[in-house]
Amino acid sequence: MSEPDSRPGCAVSAALPLPACTAVVGCGRIGSALLRAALRQGLEVLAGVREHRRRRPGVPPEVVQLAPGKAAAAAELVVLAVPPGEPLRQLAEQLEPVLAGKVVxxxxxxxxxRGDMPAPRGPWGPSEAELLARRLPRTRVAKALNTVSAKALGRLGSVPSAEWRRPSVPVAVDDPSAQRLVCAWVEALGFEAVPAGPLTHARWLEHLAQLLCHIDAQSGRTGLVGCRILRP
Ligand SMILES: NC(=O)c1ccc[n+]([C@@H]2O[C@H](COP(=O)([O-])OP(=O)(O)OC[C@H]3O[C@@H](n4cnc5c(N)ncnc54)[C@H](OP(=O)(O)O)[C@@H]3O)[C@@H](O)[C@H]2O)c1
Structure with missing residues:
Protein backbone atom coordinates (compact mmCIF):
# COMPACT_ATOMS: atom_id res chain seq x y z
CA MET A 1 0.00 0.00 0.00
CA SER A 2 1.40 3.42 -0.88
CA GLU A 3 1.77 6.16 1.71
CA PRO A 4 -0.86 8.92 1.91
CA ASP A 5 0.15 12.07 0.11
CA SER A 6 0.92 14.33 3.05
CA ARG A 7 3.16 16.85 1.34
CA PRO A 8 1.91 20.22 2.59
CA GLY A 9 -0.05 21.93 -0.13
CA CYS A 10 0.23 19.05 -2.59
CA ALA A 11 -2.45 19.59 -5.22
CA VAL A 12 -5.15 16.97 -5.57
CA SER A 13 -5.73 15.42 -8.97
CA ALA A 14 -8.94 16.60 -10.63
CA ALA A 15 -9.76 13.07 -11.78
CA LEU A 16 -10.24 11.43 -8.39
CA PRO A 17 -13.05 8.86 -8.25
CA LEU A 18 -16.12 10.09 -6.36
CA PRO A 19 -17.93 7.97 -3.78
CA ALA A 20 -20.92 6.27 -5.42
CA CYS A 21 -23.14 7.43 -2.55
CA THR A 22 -22.52 9.52 0.56
CA ALA A 23 -24.64 9.38 3.72
CA VAL A 24 -24.81 12.43 5.97
CA VAL A 25 -25.81 11.25 9.44
CA GLY A 26 -27.05 14.07 11.64
CA CYS A 27 -28.95 16.71 9.71
CA GLY A 28 -28.70 19.81 11.86
CA ARG A 29 -27.04 23.01 10.61
CA ILE A 30 -23.91 21.59 9.01
CA GLY A 31 -25.45 18.26 7.95
CA SER A 32 -28.33 19.84 6.07
CA ALA A 33 -26.01 22.47 4.53
CA LEU A 34 -23.85 19.60 3.25
CA LEU A 35 -26.89 17.84 1.78
CA ARG A 36 -27.94 21.00 -0.06
CA ALA A 37 -24.41 21.66 -1.34
CA ALA A 38 -24.07 18.04 -2.54
CA LEU A 39 -27.44 18.20 -4.26
CA ARG A 40 -26.48 21.42 -6.07
CA GLN A 41 -23.47 19.60 -7.47
CA GLY A 42 -25.51 16.57 -8.53
CA LEU A 43 -23.87 14.25 -5.99
CA GLU A 44 -25.65 11.14 -4.73
CA VAL A 45 -26.54 11.70 -1.04
CA LEU A 46 -28.70 10.14 1.66
CA ALA A 47 -29.78 11.68 4.96
CA GLY A 48 -29.43 9.69 8.19
CA VAL A 49 -31.85 11.01 10.81
CA ARG A 50 -32.85 9.59 14.20
CA GLU A 51 -36.56 10.31 13.75
CA HIS A 52 -36.46 9.45 10.09
CA ARG A 53 -40.21 9.08 9.61
CA ARG A 54 -40.69 12.77 10.34
CA ARG A 55 -39.13 14.90 7.57
CA ARG A 56 -36.47 17.01 9.20
CA PRO A 57 -36.56 20.73 8.37
CA GLY A 58 -33.45 21.54 6.35
CA VAL A 59 -33.28 18.18 4.59
CA PRO A 60 -34.15 18.91 0.94
CA PRO A 61 -37.28 17.04 -0.27
CA GLU A 62 -35.24 15.41 -3.06
CA VAL A 63 -33.00 13.64 -0.53
CA VAL A 64 -34.05 10.22 0.79
CA GLN A 65 -34.22 10.29 4.59
CA LEU A 66 -33.47 7.03 6.40
CA ALA A 67 -32.58 5.77 9.86
CA PRO A 68 -28.83 6.37 10.52
CA GLY A 69 -27.92 2.67 10.21
CA LYS A 70 -29.75 2.22 6.90
CA ALA A 71 -28.26 5.38 5.38
CA ALA A 72 -24.73 4.45 6.51
CA ALA A 73 -25.09 0.86 5.22
CA ALA A 74 -26.05 2.10 1.75
CA ALA A 75 -23.15 4.55 1.39
CA GLU A 76 -19.48 4.34 0.48
CA LEU A 77 -18.63 7.53 2.39
CA VAL A 78 -20.38 8.33 5.70
CA VAL A 79 -20.25 11.86 7.14
CA LEU A 80 -20.97 12.02 10.87
CA ALA A 81 -22.38 15.52 11.41
CA VAL A 82 -23.33 15.26 15.08
CA PRO A 83 -21.98 17.08 18.13
CA PRO A 84 -18.64 15.86 19.54
CA GLY A 85 -18.29 13.89 22.77
CA GLU A 86 -21.18 11.71 23.92
CA PRO A 87 -23.44 12.04 20.82
CA LEU A 88 -20.55 11.08 18.51
CA ARG A 89 -19.50 8.24 20.82
CA GLN A 90 -23.06 6.84 20.98
CA LEU A 91 -23.52 7.10 17.23
CA ALA A 92 -20.20 5.33 16.58
CA GLU A 93 -21.25 2.51 18.88
CA GLN A 94 -24.61 2.19 17.13
CA LEU A 95 -23.18 2.27 13.59
CA GLU A 96 -20.01 0.22 14.15
CA PRO A 97 -21.35 -2.99 12.55
CA VAL A 98 -22.38 -1.26 9.31
CA LEU A 99 -19.33 1.03 9.09
CA ALA A 100 -16.78 -1.79 8.78
CA GLY A 101 -14.70 -1.26 5.63
CA LYS A 102 -16.20 2.16 4.90
CA VAL A 103 -14.72 5.64 4.97
CA VAL A 104 -16.07 7.93 7.70
CA ARG A 114 -15.60 32.87 22.87
CA GLY A 115 -14.25 36.27 21.90
CA ASP A 116 -11.95 36.50 24.94
CA MET A 117 -10.82 32.87 25.11
CA PRO A 118 -7.06 32.33 25.51
CA ALA A 119 -5.14 30.30 22.93
CA PRO A 120 -4.88 26.58 23.73
CA ARG A 121 -1.68 25.30 25.35
CA GLY A 122 0.12 22.11 24.38
CA PRO A 123 0.63 19.25 24.64
CA TRP A 124 -2.56 18.53 22.75
CA GLY A 125 -4.58 15.44 23.49
CA PRO A 126 -6.18 13.27 20.85
CA SER A 127 -8.68 14.87 18.50
CA GLU A 128 -12.32 13.79 18.23
CA ALA A 129 -11.40 12.10 14.95
CA GLU A 130 -8.66 10.01 16.59
CA LEU A 131 -11.00 9.02 19.43
CA LEU A 132 -13.55 8.02 16.83
CA ALA A 133 -10.97 5.96 14.91
CA ARG A 134 -10.14 4.06 18.12
CA ARG A 135 -13.84 3.21 18.49
CA LEU A 136 -14.12 2.16 14.85
CA PRO A 137 -11.02 0.04 14.23
CA ARG A 138 -12.54 -1.55 11.10
CA THR A 139 -13.29 1.83 9.55
CA ARG A 140 -11.06 4.40 7.83
CA VAL A 141 -11.69 7.74 9.58
CA ALA A 142 -10.85 11.13 8.06
CA LYS A 143 -11.12 14.65 9.44
CA ALA A 144 -12.14 17.52 7.17
CA LEU A 145 -14.73 20.26 6.71
CA ASN A 146 -14.63 21.31 10.39
CA THR A 147 -12.95 24.51 9.17
CA VAL A 148 -15.96 25.65 7.11
CA SER A 149 -19.31 26.86 8.40
CA ALA A 150 -22.81 25.89 7.35
CA LYS A 151 -23.24 29.44 6.11
CA ALA A 152 -20.10 29.21 3.99
CA LEU A 153 -21.36 25.98 2.43
CA GLY A 154 -24.53 27.79 1.43
CA ARG A 155 -22.55 30.60 -0.19
CA LEU A 156 -20.09 28.45 -2.17
CA GLY A 157 -19.56 29.96 -5.60
CA SER A 158 -21.68 33.03 -4.90
CA VAL A 159 -19.39 35.26 -2.82
CA PRO A 160 -18.08 38.03 -5.10
CA SER A 161 -14.42 37.39 -4.37
CA ALA A 162 -12.36 35.14 -6.60
CA GLU A 163 -10.22 34.06 -3.64
CA TRP A 164 -13.18 33.13 -1.47
CA ARG A 165 -14.97 31.17 -4.18
CA ARG A 166 -12.85 28.11 -3.52
CA PRO A 167 -11.75 27.99 0.12
CA SER A 168 -9.18 25.34 1.02
CA VAL A 169 -10.26 22.35 3.08
CA PRO A 170 -7.41 20.40 4.71
CA VAL A 171 -8.05 16.65 4.86
CA ALA A 172 -6.29 14.56 7.56
CA VAL A 173 -6.45 10.77 7.17
CA ASP A 174 -4.12 7.78 7.41
CA ASP A 175 -5.30 5.65 4.52
CA PRO A 176 -4.38 6.72 0.96
CA SER A 177 -7.55 5.40 -0.69
CA ALA A 178 -9.69 7.12 1.95
CA GLN A 179 -7.74 10.31 1.31
CA ARG A 180 -8.56 10.12 -2.41
CA LEU A 181 -12.25 9.46 -1.76
CA VAL A 182 -12.68 12.28 0.76
CA CYS A 183 -10.63 14.73 -1.35
CA ALA A 184 -12.77 13.89 -4.39
CA TRP A 185 -15.99 14.57 -2.47
CA VAL A 186 -14.68 17.81 -0.92
CA GLU A 187 -13.56 19.03 -4.36
CA ALA A 188 -16.90 18.08 -5.91
CA LEU A 189 -18.65 20.23 -3.29
CA GLY A 190 -16.64 23.19 -4.60
CA PHE A 191 -13.71 23.44 -2.17
CA GLU A 192 -10.01 22.94 -2.79
CA ALA A 193 -9.10 19.75 -0.94
CA VAL A 194 -5.60 19.86 0.55
CA PRO A 195 -4.06 16.61 1.82
CA ALA A 196 -2.95 17.51 5.34
CA GLY A 197 -1.21 14.35 6.50
CA PRO A 198 -2.23 11.59 8.88
CA LEU A 199 -5.22 11.55 11.22
CA THR A 200 -3.13 12.82 14.16
CA HIS A 201 -3.09 16.17 12.31
CA ALA A 202 -6.82 16.41 13.04
CA ARG A 203 -5.62 18.03 16.32
CA TRP A 204 -4.30 20.94 14.30
CA LEU A 205 -7.50 21.12 12.24
CA GLU A 206 -9.57 21.39 15.41
CA HIS A 207 -7.33 24.24 16.57
CA LEU A 208 -7.42 25.85 13.12
CA ALA A 209 -11.23 25.96 13.32
CA GLN A 210 -10.96 27.71 16.68
CA LEU A 211 -8.58 30.28 15.23
CA LEU A 212 -10.87 30.92 12.24
CA CYS A 213 -13.82 31.29 14.63
CA HIS A 214 -11.89 33.81 16.67
CA ILE A 215 -10.99 35.79 13.52
CA ASP A 216 -14.64 35.64 12.46
CA ALA A 217 -15.74 36.98 15.87
CA GLN A 218 -13.31 39.89 15.43
CA SER A 219 -14.69 40.48 11.91
CA GLY A 220 -18.30 40.92 13.01
CA ARG A 221 -19.39 37.26 12.92
CA THR A 222 -19.92 36.89 9.18
CA GLY A 223 -19.71 33.10 9.38
CA LEU A 224 -17.72 33.30 6.17
CA VAL A 225 -14.13 33.35 7.41
CA GLY A 226 -12.21 30.47 5.89
CA CYS A 227 -8.68 29.64 4.86
CA ARG A 228 -6.89 29.54 1.55
CA ILE A 229 -3.63 27.63 1.34
CA LEU A 230 -1.26 29.19 -1.17
CA ARG A 231 1.63 27.38 -2.75
CA PRO A 232 4.18 28.37 -5.33
N1 LIG B 1 -22.71 24.53 12.25
C1 LIG B 1 -21.55 24.72 11.63
O1 LIG B 1 -21.38 25.73 10.89
C2 LIG B 1 -20.43 23.71 11.76
C3 LIG B 1 -19.31 23.84 10.93
C4 LIG B 1 -18.29 22.88 11.01
C5 LIG B 1 -18.40 21.84 11.91
N2 LIG B 1 -19.49 21.76 12.73
C6 LIG B 1 -19.57 20.62 13.66
O2 LIG B 1 -20.60 19.77 13.20
C7 LIG B 1 -21.23 19.13 14.32
C8 LIG B 1 -22.73 19.39 14.25
O3 LIG B 1 -22.93 20.80 14.33
P1 LIG B 1 -24.32 21.48 13.95
O4 LIG B 1 -24.07 22.93 14.03
O5 LIG B 1 -24.84 20.92 12.68
O6 LIG B 1 -25.21 21.01 15.18
P2 LIG B 1 -26.80 20.92 15.27
O7 LIG B 1 -27.41 21.92 14.36
O8 LIG B 1 -27.11 20.96 16.72
O9 LIG B 1 -27.12 19.47 14.68
C9 LIG B 1 -26.68 18.30 15.30
C10 LIG B 1 -27.46 17.15 14.72
O10 LIG B 1 -26.92 15.95 15.26
C11 LIG B 1 -28.00 15.07 15.41
N3 LIG B 1 -27.66 14.02 16.37
C12 LIG B 1 -27.22 14.15 17.63
N4 LIG B 1 -27.00 12.95 18.17
C13 LIG B 1 -27.31 12.03 17.23
C14 LIG B 1 -27.32 10.62 17.18
N5 LIG B 1 -26.91 9.89 18.22
N6 LIG B 1 -27.72 10.02 16.03
C15 LIG B 1 -28.10 10.73 14.97
N7 LIG B 1 -28.14 12.09 14.95
C16 LIG B 1 -27.74 12.72 16.08
C17 LIG B 1 -29.14 15.92 15.89
O11 LIG B 1 -30.32 15.22 15.55
P3 LIG B 1 -31.76 15.52 16.17
O12 LIG B 1 -32.29 16.60 15.31
O13 LIG B 1 -32.45 14.21 16.02
O14 LIG B 1 -31.54 15.94 17.60
C18 LIG B 1 -28.95 17.19 15.06
O15 LIG B 1 -29.67 17.15 13.87
C19 LIG B 1 -20.58 19.70 15.56
O16 LIG B 1 -19.60 18.82 15.96
C20 LIG B 1 -19.94 21.00 15.08
O17 LIG B 1 -18.80 21.30 15.81
C21 LIG B 1 -20.52 22.65 12.67
Missing part, protein backbone atom coordinates in the same frame (compact mmCIF):
# COMPACT_ATOMS: atom_id res chain seq x y z
CA UNK A 105 -15.66 11.69 7.60
CA UNK A 106 -15.65 13.35 11.04
CA UNK A 107 -16.11 17.12 11.16
CA UNK A 108 -16.75 18.13 14.74
CA UNK A 109 -15.23 20.97 16.68
CA UNK A 110 -15.04 20.07 20.38
CA UNK A 111 -14.31 23.59 21.58
CA UNK A 112 -15.42 26.78 19.92
CA UNK A 113 -13.90 29.97 21.26
Missing amino acids: LELSNPVMP
Whole structure:
Protein backbone atom coordinates (compact mmCIF):
# COMPACT_ATOMS: atom_id res chain seq x y z
CA MET A 1 0.00 0.00 0.00
CA SER A 2 1.40 3.42 -0.88
CA GLU A 3 1.77 6.16 1.71
CA PRO A 4 -0.86 8.92 1.91
CA ASP A 5 0.15 12.07 0.11
CA SER A 6 0.92 14.33 3.05
CA ARG A 7 3.16 16.85 1.34
CA PRO A 8 1.91 20.22 2.59
CA GLY A 9 -0.05 21.93 -0.13
CA CYS A 10 0.23 19.05 -2.59
CA ALA A 11 -2.45 19.59 -5.22
CA VAL A 12 -5.15 16.97 -5.57
CA SER A 13 -5.73 15.42 -8.97
CA ALA A 14 -8.94 16.60 -10.63
CA ALA A 15 -9.76 13.07 -11.78
CA LEU A 16 -10.24 11.43 -8.39
CA PRO A 17 -13.05 8.86 -8.25
CA LEU A 18 -16.12 10.09 -6.36
CA PRO A 19 -17.93 7.97 -3.78
CA ALA A 20 -20.92 6.27 -5.42
CA CYS A 21 -23.14 7.43 -2.55
CA THR A 22 -22.52 9.52 0.56
CA ALA A 23 -24.64 9.38 3.72
CA VAL A 24 -24.81 12.43 5.97
CA VAL A 25 -25.81 11.25 9.44
CA GLY A 26 -27.05 14.07 11.64
CA CYS A 27 -28.95 16.71 9.71
CA GLY A 28 -28.70 19.81 11.86
CA ARG A 29 -27.04 23.01 10.61
CA ILE A 30 -23.91 21.59 9.01
CA GLY A 31 -25.45 18.26 7.95
CA SER A 32 -28.33 19.84 6.07
CA ALA A 33 -26.01 22.47 4.53
CA LEU A 34 -23.85 19.60 3.25
CA LEU A 35 -26.89 17.84 1.78
CA ARG A 36 -27.94 21.00 -0.06
CA ALA A 37 -24.41 21.66 -1.34
CA ALA A 38 -24.07 18.04 -2.54
CA LEU A 39 -27.44 18.20 -4.26
CA ARG A 40 -26.48 21.42 -6.07
CA GLN A 41 -23.47 19.60 -7.47
CA GLY A 42 -25.51 16.57 -8.53
CA LEU A 43 -23.87 14.25 -5.99
CA GLU A 44 -25.65 11.14 -4.73
CA VAL A 45 -26.54 11.70 -1.04
CA LEU A 46 -28.70 10.14 1.66
CA ALA A 47 -29.78 11.68 4.96
CA GLY A 48 -29.43 9.69 8.19
CA VAL A 49 -31.85 11.01 10.81
CA ARG A 50 -32.85 9.59 14.20
CA GLU A 51 -36.56 10.31 13.75
CA HIS A 52 -36.46 9.45 10.09
CA ARG A 53 -40.21 9.08 9.61
CA ARG A 54 -40.69 12.77 10.34
CA ARG A 55 -39.13 14.90 7.57
CA ARG A 56 -36.47 17.01 9.20
CA PRO A 57 -36.56 20.73 8.37
CA GLY A 58 -33.45 21.54 6.35
CA VAL A 59 -33.28 18.18 4.59
CA PRO A 60 -34.15 18.91 0.94
CA PRO A 61 -37.28 17.04 -0.27
CA GLU A 62 -35.24 15.41 -3.06
CA VAL A 63 -33.00 13.64 -0.53
CA VAL A 64 -34.05 10.22 0.79
CA GLN A 65 -34.22 10.29 4.59
CA LEU A 66 -33.47 7.03 6.40
CA ALA A 67 -32.58 5.77 9.86
CA PRO A 68 -28.83 6.37 10.52
CA GLY A 69 -27.92 2.67 10.21
CA LYS A 70 -29.75 2.22 6.90
CA ALA A 71 -28.26 5.38 5.38
CA ALA A 72 -24.73 4.45 6.51
CA ALA A 73 -25.09 0.86 5.22
CA ALA A 74 -26.05 2.10 1.75
CA ALA A 75 -23.15 4.55 1.39
CA GLU A 76 -19.48 4.34 0.48
CA LEU A 77 -18.63 7.53 2.39
CA VAL A 78 -20.38 8.33 5.70
CA VAL A 79 -20.25 11.86 7.14
CA LEU A 80 -20.97 12.02 10.87
CA ALA A 81 -22.38 15.52 11.41
CA VAL A 82 -23.33 15.26 15.08
CA PRO A 83 -21.98 17.08 18.13
CA PRO A 84 -18.64 15.86 19.54
CA GLY A 85 -18.29 13.89 22.77
CA GLU A 86 -21.18 11.71 23.92
CA PRO A 87 -23.44 12.04 20.82
CA LEU A 88 -20.55 11.08 18.51
CA ARG A 89 -19.50 8.24 20.82
CA GLN A 90 -23.06 6.84 20.98
CA LEU A 91 -23.52 7.10 17.23
CA ALA A 92 -20.20 5.33 16.58
CA GLU A 93 -21.25 2.51 18.88
CA GLN A 94 -24.61 2.19 17.13
CA LEU A 95 -23.18 2.27 13.59
CA GLU A 96 -20.01 0.22 14.15
CA PRO A 97 -21.35 -2.99 12.55
CA VAL A 98 -22.38 -1.26 9.31
CA LEU A 99 -19.33 1.03 9.09
CA ALA A 100 -16.78 -1.79 8.78
CA GLY A 101 -14.70 -1.26 5.63
CA LYS A 102 -16.20 2.16 4.90
CA VAL A 103 -14.72 5.64 4.97
CA VAL A 104 -16.07 7.93 7.70
CA LEU A 105 -15.66 11.69 7.60
CA GLU A 106 -15.65 13.35 11.04
CA LEU A 107 -16.11 17.12 11.16
CA SER A 108 -16.75 18.13 14.74
CA ASN A 109 -15.23 20.97 16.68
CA PRO A 110 -15.04 20.07 20.38
CA VAL A 111 -14.31 23.59 21.58
CA MET A 112 -15.42 26.78 19.92
CA PRO A 113 -13.90 29.97 21.26
CA ARG A 114 -15.60 32.87 22.87
CA GLY A 115 -14.25 36.27 21.90
CA ASP A 116 -11.95 36.50 24.94
CA MET A 117 -10.82 32.87 25.11
CA PRO A 118 -7.06 32.33 25.51
CA ALA A 119 -5.14 30.30 22.93
CA PRO A 120 -4.88 26.58 23.73
CA ARG A 121 -1.68 25.30 25.35
CA GLY A 122 0.12 22.11 24.38
CA PRO A 123 0.63 19.25 24.64
CA TRP A 124 -2.56 18.53 22.75
CA GLY A 125 -4.58 15.44 23.49
CA PRO A 126 -6.18 13.27 20.85
CA SER A 127 -8.68 14.87 18.50
CA GLU A 128 -12.32 13.79 18.23
CA ALA A 129 -11.40 12.10 14.95
CA GLU A 130 -8.66 10.01 16.59
CA LEU A 131 -11.00 9.02 19.43
CA LEU A 132 -13.55 8.02 16.83
CA ALA A 133 -10.97 5.96 14.91
CA ARG A 134 -10.14 4.06 18.12
CA ARG A 135 -13.84 3.21 18.49
CA LEU A 136 -14.12 2.16 14.85
CA PRO A 137 -11.02 0.04 14.23
CA ARG A 138 -12.54 -1.55 11.10
CA THR A 139 -13.29 1.83 9.55
CA ARG A 140 -11.06 4.40 7.83
CA VAL A 141 -11.69 7.74 9.58
CA ALA A 142 -10.85 11.13 8.06
CA LYS A 143 -11.12 14.65 9.44
CA ALA A 144 -12.14 17.52 7.17
CA LEU A 145 -14.73 20.26 6.71
CA ASN A 146 -14.63 21.31 10.39
CA THR A 147 -12.95 24.51 9.17
CA VAL A 148 -15.96 25.65 7.11
CA SER A 149 -19.31 26.86 8.40
CA ALA A 150 -22.81 25.89 7.35
CA LYS A 151 -23.24 29.44 6.11
CA ALA A 152 -20.10 29.21 3.99
CA LEU A 153 -21.36 25.98 2.43
CA GLY A 154 -24.53 27.79 1.43
CA ARG A 155 -22.55 30.60 -0.19
CA LEU A 156 -20.09 28.45 -2.17
CA GLY A 157 -19.56 29.96 -5.60
CA SER A 158 -21.68 33.03 -4.90
CA VAL A 159 -19.39 35.26 -2.82
CA PRO A 160 -18.08 38.03 -5.10
CA SER A 161 -14.42 37.39 -4.37
CA ALA A 162 -12.36 35.14 -6.60
CA GLU A 163 -10.22 34.06 -3.64
CA TRP A 164 -13.18 33.13 -1.47
CA ARG A 165 -14.97 31.17 -4.18
CA ARG A 166 -12.85 28.11 -3.52
CA PRO A 167 -11.75 27.99 0.12
CA SER A 168 -9.18 25.34 1.02
CA VAL A 169 -10.26 22.35 3.08
CA PRO A 170 -7.41 20.40 4.71
CA VAL A 171 -8.05 16.65 4.86
CA ALA A 172 -6.29 14.56 7.56
CA VAL A 173 -6.45 10.77 7.17
CA ASP A 174 -4.12 7.78 7.41
CA ASP A 175 -5.30 5.65 4.52
CA PRO A 176 -4.38 6.72 0.96
CA SER A 177 -7.55 5.40 -0.69
CA ALA A 178 -9.69 7.12 1.95
CA GLN A 179 -7.74 10.31 1.31
CA ARG A 180 -8.56 10.12 -2.41
CA LEU A 181 -12.25 9.46 -1.76
CA VAL A 182 -12.68 12.28 0.76
CA CYS A 183 -10.63 14.73 -1.35
CA ALA A 184 -12.77 13.89 -4.39
CA TRP A 185 -15.99 14.57 -2.47
CA VAL A 186 -14.68 17.81 -0.92
CA GLU A 187 -13.56 19.03 -4.36
CA ALA A 188 -16.90 18.08 -5.91
CA LEU A 189 -18.65 20.23 -3.29
CA GLY A 190 -16.64 23.19 -4.60
CA PHE A 191 -13.71 23.44 -2.17
CA GLU A 192 -10.01 22.94 -2.79
CA ALA A 193 -9.10 19.75 -0.94
CA VAL A 194 -5.60 19.86 0.55
CA PRO A 195 -4.06 16.61 1.82
CA ALA A 196 -2.95 17.51 5.34
CA GLY A 197 -1.21 14.35 6.50
CA PRO A 198 -2.23 11.59 8.88
CA LEU A 199 -5.22 11.55 11.22
CA THR A 200 -3.13 12.82 14.16
CA HIS A 201 -3.09 16.17 12.31
CA ALA A 202 -6.82 16.41 13.04
CA ARG A 203 -5.62 18.03 16.32
CA TRP A 204 -4.30 20.94 14.30
CA LEU A 205 -7.50 21.12 12.24
CA GLU A 206 -9.57 21.39 15.41
CA HIS A 207 -7.33 24.24 16.57
CA LEU A 208 -7.42 25.85 13.12
CA ALA A 209 -11.23 25.96 13.32
CA GLN A 210 -10.96 27.71 16.68
CA LEU A 211 -8.58 30.28 15.23
CA LEU A 212 -10.87 30.92 12.24
CA CYS A 213 -13.82 31.29 14.63
CA HIS A 214 -11.89 33.81 16.67
CA ILE A 215 -10.99 35.79 13.52
CA ASP A 216 -14.64 35.64 12.46
CA ALA A 217 -15.74 36.98 15.87
CA GLN A 218 -13.31 39.89 15.43
CA SER A 219 -14.69 40.48 11.91
CA GLY A 220 -18.30 40.92 13.01
CA ARG A 221 -19.39 37.26 12.92
CA THR A 222 -19.92 36.89 9.18
CA GLY A 223 -19.71 33.10 9.38
CA LEU A 224 -17.72 33.30 6.17
CA VAL A 225 -14.13 33.35 7.41
CA GLY A 226 -12.21 30.47 5.89
CA CYS A 227 -8.68 29.64 4.86
CA ARG A 228 -6.89 29.54 1.55
CA ILE A 229 -3.63 27.63 1.34
CA LEU A 230 -1.26 29.19 -1.17
CA ARG A 231 1.63 27.38 -2.75
CA PRO A 232 4.18 28.37 -5.33
N1 LIG B 1 -22.71 24.53 12.25
C1 LIG B 1 -21.55 24.72 11.63
O1 LIG B 1 -21.38 25.73 10.89
C2 LIG B 1 -20.43 23.71 11.76
C3 LIG B 1 -19.31 23.84 10.93
C4 LIG B 1 -18.29 22.88 11.01
C5 LIG B 1 -18.40 21.84 11.91
N2 LIG B 1 -19.49 21.76 12.73
C6 LIG B 1 -19.57 20.62 13.66
O2 LIG B 1 -20.60 19.77 13.20
C7 LIG B 1 -21.23 19.13 14.32
C8 LIG B 1 -22.73 19.39 14.25
O3 LIG B 1 -22.93 20.80 14.33
P1 LIG B 1 -24.32 21.48 13.95
O4 LIG B 1 -24.07 22.93 14.03
O5 LIG B 1 -24.84 20.92 12.68
O6 LIG B 1 -25.21 21.01 15.18
P2 LIG B 1 -26.80 20.92 15.27
O7 LIG B 1 -27.41 21.92 14.36
O8 LIG B 1 -27.11 20.96 16.72
O9 LIG B 1 -27.12 19.47 14.68
C9 LIG B 1 -26.68 18.30 15.30
C10 LIG B 1 -27.46 17.15 14.72
O10 LIG B 1 -26.92 15.95 15.26
C11 LIG B 1 -28.00 15.07 15.41
N3 LIG B 1 -27.66 14.02 16.37
C12 LIG B 1 -27.22 14.15 17.63
N4 LIG B 1 -27.00 12.95 18.17
C13 LIG B 1 -27.31 12.03 17.23
C14 LIG B 1 -27.32 10.62 17.18
N5 LIG B 1 -26.91 9.89 18.22
N6 LIG B 1 -27.72 10.02 16.03
C15 LIG B 1 -28.10 10.73 14.97
N7 LIG B 1 -28.14 12.09 14.95
C16 LIG B 1 -27.74 12.72 16.08
C17 LIG B 1 -29.14 15.92 15.89
O11 LIG B 1 -30.32 15.22 15.55
P3 LIG B 1 -31.76 15.52 16.17
O12 LIG B 1 -32.29 16.60 15.31
O13 LIG B 1 -32.45 14.21 16.02
O14 LIG B 1 -31.54 15.94 17.60
C18 LIG B 1 -28.95 17.19 15.06
O15 LIG B 1 -29.67 17.15 13.87
C19 LIG B 1 -20.58 19.70 15.56
O16 LIG B 1 -19.60 18.82 15.96
C20 LIG B 1 -19.94 21.00 15.08
O17 LIG B 1 -18.80 21.30 15.81
C21 LIG B 1 -20.52 22.65 12.67
